Amino acid sequence: MSGYWAGILAILAINIIFAYGIFVTAAAGQLNLGGAGFMAIGAYAAAVLGEQLGWSPALTVPAATLVTALVGFAIAFPVLRTRGVYMVLATFAFAHVVTGVILTQPALGGAMGLVVPDYVDLPVLIGAAIATTLLVFWLMATRLGLAMRALHDDELVSTLMGVPARAVQVASFAIGAGLAGLAGGLYAHHFSFVEAQYFSALLSIYVLLFVLIGGTQTAWGPLVGATFFTVVPELLRIGGSWRYVVFGAIIVAMMMFRPEGIVTRTLLARIGFRRRRVADAR
Amino acid sequence: MPDEVLLRLEGLTKSFGGLKVVDDVSFEVRRGARLGLIGPNGAGKTTVFNLISGVYPIDAGAITLDGRAIATLPPRDRVLAGLARSFQNIRLMPHLSAVENVMLGQHARASGLGALLTPISWMPRGRWRREAEALLAEAGLDIDPGEVVSALPYGIRKKIEVVRALASRPKLLLLDEPAAGLNPAETAELARFLRAIATTGTALLVVEHDMGFVNEVCENVVVLNFGRRIFAGTMADARLDPTVREAYLGAEEDPAHAA
Numbered sequence: 001m002s003g004y005w006a007g008i009l010a011i012l013a014i015n016i017i018f019a020y021g022i023f024v025t026a027a028a029g030q031l032n033l034g035g036a037g038f039m040a041i042g043a044y045a046a047a048v049l050g051e052q053l054g055w056s057p058a059l060t061v062p063a064a065t066l067v068t069a070l071v072g073f074a075i076a077f078p079v080l081r082t083r084g085v086y087m088v089l090a091t092f093a094f095a096h097v098v099t100g101v102i103l104t105q106p107a108l109g110g111a112m113g114l115v116v117p118d119y120v121d122l123p124v125l126i127g128a129a130i131a132t133t134l135l136v137f138w139l140m141a142t143r144l145g146l147a148m149r150a151l152h153d154d155e156l157v158s159t160l161m162g163v164p165a166r167a168v169q170v171a172s173f174a175i176g177a178g179l180a181g182l183a184g185g186l187y188a189h190h191f192s193f194v195e196a197q198y199f200s201a202l203l204s205i206y207v208l209l210f211v212l213i214g215g216t217q218t219a220w221g222p223l224v225g226a227t228f229f230t231v232v233p234e235l236l237r238i239g240g241s242w243r244y245v246v247f248g249a250i251i252v253a254m255m256m257f258r259p260e261g262i263v264t265r266t267l268l269a270r271i272g273f274r275r276r277r278v279a280d281a282r
Numbered sequence: 283m284p285d286e287v288l289l290r291l292e293g294l295t296k297s298f299g300g301l302k303v304v305d306d307v308s309f310e311v312r313r314g315a316r317l318g319l320i321g322p323n324g325a326g327k328t329t330v331f332n333l334i335s336g337v338y339p340i341d342a343g344a345i346t347l348d349g350r351a352i353a354t355l356p357p358r359d360r361v362l363a364g365l366a367r368s369f370q371n372i373r374l375m376p377h378l379s380a381v382e383n384v385m386l387g388q389h390a391r392a393s394g395l396g397a398l399l400t401p402i403s404w405m406p407r408g409r410w411r412r413e414a415e416a417l418l419a420e421a422g423l424d425i426d427p428g429e430v431v432s433a434l435p436y437g438i439r440k441k442i443e444v445v446r447a448l449a450s451r452p453k454l455l456l457l458d459e460p461a462a463g464l465n466p467a468e469t470a471e472l473a474r475f476l477r478a479i480a481t482t483g484t485a486l487l488v489v490e491h492d493m494g495f496v497n498e499v500c501e502n503v504v505v506l507n508f509g510r511r512i513f514a515g516t517m518a519d520a521r522l523d524p525t526v527r528e529a530y531l532g533a534e535e536d537p538a539h540a541a
Binding site: 144 | 335376385386
């Protein structure tokens with residue numbers, strides 16, 4: 001495999017994990033536009049733990065995941081007091097606070113960034129992406145996942161069915177943050193360098209687009225969305241600088257023709273998931 | 283204990299911006315009973331449902347379910363106490379399948395982290411899914427349980443809502459216009475199904491405008507008008523009651539024909 005494609009695969013693996021982090025929250029009906037902030041927390045946690053404490057990636061990456069999940073848990077309480085567009089703004093503002101703190105702390109390297117010890121190679125990234133995918137598929141099939149999807153559709157009725165809405169929303173926000181932190185930790189060790197500028201508003205917007213274009217109805221969505229967004233711009237390179245125009249046009253077209261995302265449940269049913277009637281189950 | 287009171291409403295009152303929508307309403311639902319809650323449009327029937335299920339807090343009065351005061355409990359705890367309801371406008375989860383909607387109705391019965399983290403959507407042989415599919419079949423719904431509900435016809439969705447409410451195995455089922463929009467054959471079938479439910483011990487409180495349906499399903503009725511209880515008794519007596527007649531005559535209709 002050429003270095004070029006290895007590089008793309010590494011980014012793809014990280015993007016898939018990151019996208020699942022945003023998806024888990026979005027599946028419960030909450031839009032997190034602060035993804036880059038959570039990824040930055042994971043990346044810097046791994047960097048600091050590796051550099052200051054000399055921990056190996058086998059420890060720093062799980063620790064980065066846990067730290068980010070805990071931050072997500074704590075942030076969920078004020079953030080979930082807001083609704084709709086205000087929640088989007090609250091998460092967006094949170095990401096700005098994170099990068100702001102990093103830029104002003106000399107211990108975190110400020111604008112110079114931090115060098116991260118211990119390189120993590122491509123197979124580990126791919127393994128982590130596969131594990132994350134399986135984890136989210138499993139989560140969405142559980143009763144907790146069902147409660148999350150129900151909250152996405154109708155919060156009041158979910159509550160009247162006995163779903164503890166706030167607890168499920170906080171859990172989905174914290175789990176999502178943890179996955180974004182995992183993506184950050186892996187990113188830090190693979191690229192051996194972190195800087196606050198990478199975790200920009202644009203990154204938050206992109207990862208939310210991966211999820212919305214992929215579709216939030218099923219766990220296939222982020223996988224398809226992240227792959228689409230990572231691979232298509234590369235394939236469009238042959239078009240020179242027109243690729244940005246073409247790619248933008250593709251996104252607009254997707255929003256027009258598949259507003260619920262590329263992968264929907266109706267689509268999955270159409271491409272051959274076996275149909276069955278209630279009577280057959282008896 | 284066939285005569286024991288399951289639900290007791292005492293002096294239930296609720297105002298919205300100075301308008302008393304529910305005004306000092308009291309009545310009882312006995313265990314396993316089938317009670318109709320009727321009245322002209324705007325009489326406060328759905329508000330009574332919203333007060334019982336905890337969508338709104340009450341202004342005054344008391345609600346007792348199975349001997350327990352529930353008026354200040356959050357909606358979820360009222361479900362755990364044995365209450366389930368359907369909605370006037372279908373409020374199924376449009377992105378979930380029929381069987382997933384029913385499994386959502388089971389949520390109150392699934393407690394603990396183990397129950398939350400067991401996959402239920404993949405396992406056609408799992409106990410929750412089997413039970414939900416059996417319930418759909420019992421209701422006479424011959425559909426693909428994996429079909430997303432937004433793709434199903436109105437009458438079927440209406441019925442799935444009743445099945446979803448039943449999935450929590452409630453002691454009391456609140457049904458808000460379950461027959462609205464159904465054709466006569468569907469209405470008759472729903473009436474049969476509801477009477478069958480009541481024989482298993484679940485009490486029914488039914489809001490409905492179709493008086494033929496109420497007559498089929500309910501033993502007794504409570505009549506509301508302008509938020510006040512104006513009658514409680516049998517359907518036959520309600521027809522003869524002058525206050526009830528007057529309330530309905532306001533709409534130029536005999537209660538027997540009001541739809």
